Amino acid sequence: MNPLLLWFHKLGSPPYFYRLAGRFLPWLYAIALITGAIGLYGGLVVAPADYQQHDSFRIIYVHVPCAWMSLFVYAFMAANGFVALVWRIKLSEVLAMASAPIGAAFTFITLVTGSVWGKPTWGTWWTWDARLTSELVLLFLYFGVIGLYSAIEDTRQAARAAAFLALVGVVNLPIVHYSVNWWNTLHQAQTVSLMGQSKMDASMLWPLLTLAFATHxxxxxxxxxxxxxxxxxxxxxxxxxxxxxxxxxxxxx
Amino acid sequence: MTDFFAMHGYGAYIWTAYGVFFVVLLADALAPLRQRRRTLAELRGRLQREAARDTLSKSALPRSGS
Structure with missing residues (x-):
């Protein structure tokens, strides 16, 4: 067996994972806190006000990173759920189920901050816009996974059932992502692009990317x-x- | 400083959004710590019960053997 595969097997062993994770954890929390603080300072103080939305655009710095996380965490959960279903790896079950509440938290923040941003910008707290609705469905999918997991007595069976539900829900991810292109409703199209030019000035962009890193x-x-x-x-x-x-x-x- | 908090009239919206961000993530960070305390207490209790049962059955052994 090649060394990488061997290490992967070792990582899947609970005691080894427990110890390794314990060693990484303080660093992860420290890095998240420090980069998060830098990003927030950049977003609230350093970045200039928007010419159109004025200071209200600063909500972007909590809204967008959390929205990205709501999709990223779901994909991570579903990928681990897939591994758990196919190869029955206990650690993957654990990782998938541990992701669900965190993803739900990020999705909830996305919806609430979006609502608070919508009031001064669109004049309404909520509308059944395609992006908003599909993001709400995402929150319900997270709730479904959490609920199914806690409803079945046997933990490992519960994890596999919930992983299956998570996999089915993957169909919602492209809907959330492309909703702003497919349906021409209220939510704006994407400003920041992974490939190609972002339609945002560098002075406003760097705090956003820093916070995206911190939330990851x-x-x-x-x-x-x-x-x-x-x-x-x-x-x-x-x-x-x-x-x-x-x-x-x-x-x- | 008050200018900073007022955010040109958008203060209420901005601080609500940031407040929700902090409160929800703080709750997310604290939840597993509480769960960890509960799990460890349960495990400790189980191990103590097992240990007590072991000593009981050991002290009972000579009598039942004779």
Whole structure:
């Protein structure tokens, strides 16, 4: 077996993953906090006001990174769900299920901040625009995955059922992404482009990209924290968890 | 400074949006920590019960054997 594949197998082992994640976590939280603070400072203080939307455009710095995350986290969850269904890898089940609440949080922030931005810009808190509606459906998909996972008693069966639902829901991702092109309703088309020129000045763009980076790092920090807790519960009968709990108890008694 | 918070009249909207961002992500960050405490307490309890059962059955063994 080649070394990379070997390492992948090792990573899939819960005790190894638990220890490795524990070592990375403080760094991930620190990087997310620092880059997040820089991005927010850039967005709130350094970036100039928009010529048309004035200061209200500054909501973009929390709205857009969270909207990107709502799609990214869903794709991550579905990819892990796919691996869990096909290869029955326990760690993938854990990662998929740990992503769901974080994705739901990002989607919720996207909807609320979008609503708060819509009032001064469009004159309404909510409208059944294609982008808004498909993003709301995304939130319900996250709720469905979380609900199904907690409704089935056997944790591993629950994870596989919820992973299947997550996979079906992938069909909504292109709808959310292309909704602004397919339906000409209220929400504006994309300004920032991964490939090609962004229609935004560099002084306004860099805080946005910094915050996009910070939210990605935060996602992985929250994901690893949640996965470690889930593994403790899932592997509670195993020797490595006993040793870990005993070591912690021994220190306190 | 007050100018900064007023944001030319958009302050209420902007600070609401940023507030929601912070509160929701903070709740997201704290939730697994609470879950972790609960899981560890449960595991500790289970291990202690097992240990107690082991010592009980060990002390009972000589009598049942004789």
């Amino acid at each position: 790092v935060y996602f992985f920090a929250s994901l690893l924290t949640r996965s470690r807790v889930a593994l403790l519960g899932l592997e509670s009968g195993k020797e490595w968890v006993r040793a870990l709990v005993n070591a912690r108890t021994g220190g306190r008694q």
